[in-house]
Amino acid sequence: MLDFIYYPVSAILWFWHKAFSLISGAPDNGVVWALSVVFLVFTLRAVLFKPFVKQVRTQLVMQKLQPQIKALQKKHAGDNQKLAAEMAKLQKEHNYSPLLGCLPMLIQAPVFIGLYHVLRSFNRTGAATHVPFLSPTEPMSIADNANTANYFFSASDVQSFLDAKLFGAPLSAMISSPAAQLEAFGDVTRLSIVLVAVPLMIFAAVATHFTSRASIARQVDTGTVNPQTAIMNKLALWVFPVGVIAFGAFAPIAILIYFVSNNCWTFTQQHFVYGRIAAEQREGDALSTPGSAPTAPVPGAKPIRAKRKRGTSESALPTDG
Template sequence: MSLDWIYYAISWILLRWQSLWSSIGMDGKFLGTNWSWVLAIVFLVVTVRVILFPVFVKQIKSQRAMQALQPKVKALQEKHKGDRETLQKEMMELYKTEKANPLMGCLPMFLQIPVFLGLFHVLRRLNPSNTQTTLYGWTTDQFRDATHASLFNAPLASKFGSTAQELTALQANSATVKIVAGVLVLIMMTTTYATSRQMILKTGWAEDPQQKMIQRLMLYGIPLSLLVSGSLFPIGVIIYWVTNNLFTLAQQQWVLRKFPPPPMAGKGGGSPAKPSGPTKKPTGAPKNPVQPGRTGGLFGRNKAQAEPETPVVDTKKLAPRPGAKPVNPKKGARPASKPKG
């Protein structure tokens, strides 16, 4: 399958933004940087993210639905413990019934992969020795200008792992390229980690083992992989990645404030957060645990209830046992006559 349509689309957006910034006087070089090209890459990110914003909202809603299903998922795991096939079948049926998609959380990232690959391919072509200067809608002047565009004197088409031959063709200094590219790779790793950590801190760890494995992969695996793969990315592509991460941080913060996660999605992986500090009893709660329906008084008697005037005496307890002499008999009382033989 040809990806030319992606290269044409990426080139068209990139060149439109570059022309816009050049038309307002940003076509020069300042601090060793061609800002019209750098800003064109930055606003390429803005364009793509605005287009994908509805997908991002669907991603958040899907994550909320998955969090709400965690108690049911946990119940299925307990019910079908040891029967993985039945568990998977029941969980798929649950997701289908509740209209929840576990893969929706990764959809925005997957949709940006073609954009990333397209920009990678377009920037990799920026080589003075390349004779195909008019591919994907470029003019010869635009191609030549982009070939010499740089960030702090490091060409946008260069990378940390550029060979001596590639640096010579780009007329670049090896130390400058490695410093600029190295710093950008570290920023790329940090912001990639921050985007995943921000979401997990707000929504909590998933109860589903598969979802939790994906969260761990996104939090630790991807940033660490960039330490190696980042050396193969052109500086222009790293600028795209860092800008995309910063945009994601701001967008997630806005969405999480506007659509806060449910109380069950706390830091403990879906359990409700415990109140901090001493717990105060609510005003008006019954004071007597034995008689919760009565309030006001040591024994829970209601104030509206009339107090008995005299205590109730249990006559059975006070009566003498058969054959026992009465204690403290009343004065003047005659002893009971003995029955006649």
């Protein structure tokens, strides 16, 4: 039903796997497959960079409109229809679109679902899974699974993925994987999965916490935190990281790699984008403030010297004191 998501996601993953296989010469290597997942994330986030910048600018516009919004709420208290009309008018005047604030998240959600499904479909020896255009009700045998394509991946790619291990743990294995599924990976123990999954779960949770903390710090700086936002901030700071750890037991190793790389990208991107916007605002404030021209030359710029009139010697110029 969601093949229109599964095939593009698997195609990007396939591309990066082929690229890193060509570079390393080891297509079955777990690091190669892990890098393929990481660069799948980077590809998606690079595509979403401009929407993210628009999202940030939209949020900043909303923050600046908070005093006017509160005034409208006070003025039209009890008249929701009039309030909604005035809010829509205010948003239109400032080119504010609520959809832009949600666009990156809305796009990432189906990609995450697609990646989760594609990774799970490398090993179809457990519960009922999905084969392109078919939905078998019975688990596959180990031999059938290894000889069945997985969306953009051929049967040989499937076998390569099953053979790939990151520090001894298969990338599509979970801490909670049934014993029957673990048999498809060969000589793999649950302990080897735990030793890789748990550090990734902790790292992903910590990354989620600090990414949220960086975002919340900017809200506090602007003084626009309302009660609803404060509740969401607490959830983002503490509940979501705990949720990552709880969910991690049921997530493949590759999904945990997705979480880690996605949060690392988000953290870096936030600092870059907010820093650039802050620099733009400082530059705009400097240009709009009368008499705010810098008294010293910009580092690296040629100093501007006063022009002398013809016939005036250098010694005739006024000196300090």
